[in-house]
Amino acid sequence: MLFGRWEIARKPPLLSSKSQINKMISKPALIIEKSKIFCQRCGQKTSKKRASLPKEKYYCPQCLNFGRITSLDTLYTISEPNFFSVPEMILTWLGELSPYQQKSAQHLMKVVNNNETFLLWAVTGAGKTEILFPALAHALEQKKRVCIASPRIDVCNELYPRLKAAFSQITITLLHGQQKQKYQYTQLVICTTHQLVRFNAAFDILIIDEVDAFPFRNDHLLEFAVKTARKRKSALIMLTATPTKKLLQKAGKGVFSFDYLPLRYHGAPLPQPQVFCETWKKNIQQEKISIRLKRIFADWEKQGYPFLIFVPRINLLKPIFRIVRQNLKEDIKGTTVHASDEHRIEKIEKMRSGYFRYLVTTTILERGVTFPFLNVLVLGADDEIFTRAVLVQIAGRVGRNKKRPTGDVFFICEMQNKEVKEACRQIAFVNRKGAVLKNETMSSLPKKNS
Amino acid sequence: MKQCLLCQKRIVENFSFKWLFSFQTSGIKQVCSTCINSFDSLKGKAVCTGCGRPGNYQNYCTDCEKWVTLGAAELLCNRSLYCYNRQMKEYFERFKFSGDYYLRLVFQKELEAKLKENYHKGWLFVPIPVSKEVFEKRGFNQVEGLFENICLSKMLSVKKISKKQQSLLKRRERMQAAQPFELTTGFEKEIKGKNILLLDDIYTTGRTLYHAQALLKKAGAKKVHSVTLAR
């Protein structure tokens, strides 16, 4: 239990063997400084005022979610022994990588072997999970301990069954705040980045999926957790479909190595969004929509494909739904859905089964949720909730299926803002990279951000 | 940047009239307006004069009548600041059970104001204690935290129960029936003829507070009433 992981207690844990007792490392949970306390678990400093308990005792408020630690506690651990028995057959996945994926997979293999830090920019629908498989299999065979972490719980939940299927002989622990499974010592761990706080020099390979969702800026705690959960000599792989400027800057400066996977699994580019400016808000208030939108809906009605309409606020769902419904034939059914909607799963299921043709929604829905043949429209793409990353993700919902690798993406706004422009620019950029890659067919990938 | 203590969102310095209003009347500190508004304040609402539960009652609610028939010397005339709703439940989970002691500040000012307004003179303020075990584990008594700046008379302690007694008391009903408190040594003489205001975090069934009342009455207290944060 203690291998590569902190246990917090007021008394030393009972260990079965003498050798383990000898290997146990301990340190006080909090270091009390003059006006601050320093937490040795999460690496954060807190003012004494914020952290005080009666009788000159203290607690760390910053990692409270992982069970409170106080100045009475001690941290115990045993350094990671890589005590694993490796099964004969490691990779039980039978799928095949596309030539584009293979190229990236080979690169990852090198990253793992050389213990590099690496960022992979893979477009939505590139199949970045599968790209990891060869490198993971290779590492697991060498008894290395591997962790796949993501800032988002839904991403972890989606990865878990896929990795369980791909590495069916290997037990995997899934850890996040909304999940009650007890911690088990396993070679492969899937967890939220927050859970890394509980580990200490445990992993030979740490993969962070959707690293752009990582609040690097405000959250020093996570940064500390990533650093301390890895072994000194280890590989760090960051995956993203929508890299932040900061990540690209760091890559440009050579802080870590970097590569693109600009083509989707089926080899088609991302659909380029079409941006239109109009006073849609005023129109909605007057219960009408522009001729342009009418035309779009008429066109979609004829096409017969499902579609999503994204709106920025919950209170816009009903009025917009009403107007959309008025502009469609009566037998075309749709509904509204938002993040904390009770019937959310049921509605998504009905959308999948084809009962609903469209959803008016405030949320981007889980990453695993994809609808083939989809068209999308964002009303109010210039609203603050639609960041560059969210817009790129929305566009990435379209054209996922080989049978229809294209589709419509419309961004409707009052005025084009920076985020909208950057989202379009980023998509155009990866598509250019994709075209180059396609032309080069099988020659080496471009390496530097231009 | 100021963060809301409860939802961690940035408190926007956007002084809408409503926000300013709710802030001033509620007195909740370091908390955003959304969080403030999801607490259910009992301020200005009709309540049972016996236990402070919201509603229109001619005399007392049926629960309070039951306390009278069970032999309570007088009703506690309990007053609470808030309804125990989902937001309050979450608050207590974090404050008491996760142990984020700093959250005591959220309601401190308002509780102080309540005591100043209605229990101005001639009251001894007595917090409901926690057991030694709870104090060691939690590191604090939540009631003393909520009333940190009030001069408290800690005259109640939780009785120590030996292992043997514990097994005898295993049945829940017997546990509830037994007086859990005793007087802290040294306070015996201070109680006679005094008006005592019991302070607690939550009034649920009233059982704890009536136990405390019975003990203090026996020791000669004149009046024993109570104030809690939630009801």
Ligand SMILES: [Zn+2]
């Ligand atoms: Zn901490």
Ligand SMILES: [Zn+2]
């Ligand atoms: Zn808040």
Ligand SMILES: [Zn+2]
């Ligand atoms: Zn009552």
